[in-house]
Amino acid sequence: MIEVNRKGEVWIFAEQHEGRLEDTPLELMSKARHLADTLGVPLAAVLLGDGVKGLTKKLFQHGADKVYVAEHPALRTYQTNSYAKVMYDLIHKHEPQIVLYGATVAGRDLAPRIASATKAGLTADCTDLQIGDHQTAKDKKVHKNLLFQIRPAFGGNIVATIINLDRWPQMATVREGVMPMPEPDKKRKGKIVEEKMTLAERDLPLEILEEHKRPKKVDLKAARIIVAGGAGVGSKDNFKLIWDLANCLGGAPAATRAAVDLGFIDHDHQVGQTGTTVRPSLYIAVGISGAIQHQAGMSQSQKIVAINSDPEAPIFNVAHYKICGDLNQVVPMMIKSIRSVSRIS
């Protein structure tokens, strides 16, 4: 761990694979920019890889003042130990006060390994970050300008604000898709700091034999309109209603975890705490009771229409339009109504 370092920078781990930056570190930029400005310190991205210097431009445009670049042939492909070692060395060399990671598979694999090695705190899957003061109950001492690491816990039923008083850096992983991606400023520039690394055989204990990537079947984060079905839709066949309504609105079909578990649709379409977090203009919830885990992933939608036969369904609490009725009748009525409008215009 490092000592409390008020002059320390705010860092983002700039996760990249095959020369392409992940969305999550970029989504993190506007929030991290705000944290750095509040603290009056620079915002830096840390970029590890091989031949990745070209990506610094994008990081500057999204808000970084500085990018630490560690290039090494052994860093071409992500693996836990090599990346953790480089991050550990850089953290001890530069003593940042905050280090943020996307809560991607790699981020969740890497960050705890670093936290354990540095003996520093780490909070998983934050949905918000703020700067604030904390008074310890025992000695009434006020610790100023700490990172408030805000995350849902207990299956989304509580929201906890976590702090790390003195075993720094303050580290957190941040959920994918919960922070809007900042608009890049094409004119923005920054400083590249090259870091020389030495890596040994033992830093690469994994032999990566094969890798298969499949493109996501749907990009829910980018969809303006989402039509989501729950267990209430009843069957995979009946889920065609969801696809039809989504198609006629030019929207994306989505589902709750329950519907995915029942095999109505692929996991790529899942919205909620263990799926994708979305914030479309319109979210139509069909046959969804509205478990808190699902609401966590969609309650930020601009307008919510909910269709459910149970008048007490919790989904109605967050809906702007409540349609209490049989989805098998209501959805076709909606399709008909939308089709008739689009024919006129």
Place this chain on the structure above:
Amino acid sequence: MGYNCVVLIKQVPDTKRITGDVMNDDGTVKRSALPAIFNPEDLNALELALQIKNAFGGHITVITMGLPAASAILRESLYRGADEAILITDRRCAASDTLATSYILSCAVKKLDYDIVLCGRQAIDGDTAQVGPQIAEKLGVTQITYVEALVGLEGQTITARRNIGNGWQQVRAALPVLLTITGDANEPRVAAAKKMMKYKKALAPIEVEQKIKAENPNADEADIKELVEHKCRQLEEKGFLIKQWDLDVVEADLSWCGQSGSPTKVHRIQSVVLATKETKDVEPNETAIADMIHELIDDKIIA
């Protein structure tokens, strides 16, 4: 031949089954009303260990850290085929965050001979997925997280397939390793009836003590102690005594345990109350639905 597997498991409140019955009137959850269960992905970790044992032989030790009641999931593990169960229970473990928890568990694992340490990918009460990788770091072993299939095990080399979010990756590493297992890895077996009949009598010493105290409310401390020791000896002879370790047994440095060992602290907890927005009731008929669609078009929600 065979492999020594250590499976780390956790008892968790069943946060997935939150129904009206466990909700307070203000929309918050009555946490105490939730049933305590075997963390789902830890069952997948145990299943993988059992499959390794079936194929190659070896020994499975199951460890949990928690309150005395957590030994329920140790019994569940014995019903499924684990060879040995260890309960780590100690008041000084209280308020441990993931770092302190991983430290304590790593001290316990170091007491054992192991080739493969298995954990669930994450526990459903915190969903952090941090403890596995942190233990791997403290043991100084290779970690393979998000494992969805064991591809092969030959001599001192393991090959596994891991989920990388947008696909999968096959990796090979030398033992010892720590694996974190996802729910997709397998279908956990159910408890075997015969083993259940046998091991339902298995108890940890602290449970024996609780039971004897309840049965002998008027006995003095020395008598209780004697009764407990006697009963524990009986259980041990039959192989029904669940091992119980505290922080002294695992030789943990207390400054890295519990509150003092935890860099993260809670600043504030807020219950999530489902926000009530201004909701318009729309009748399920064609006119009302057409009106709603027009309103959404006027608001430029539908293009």
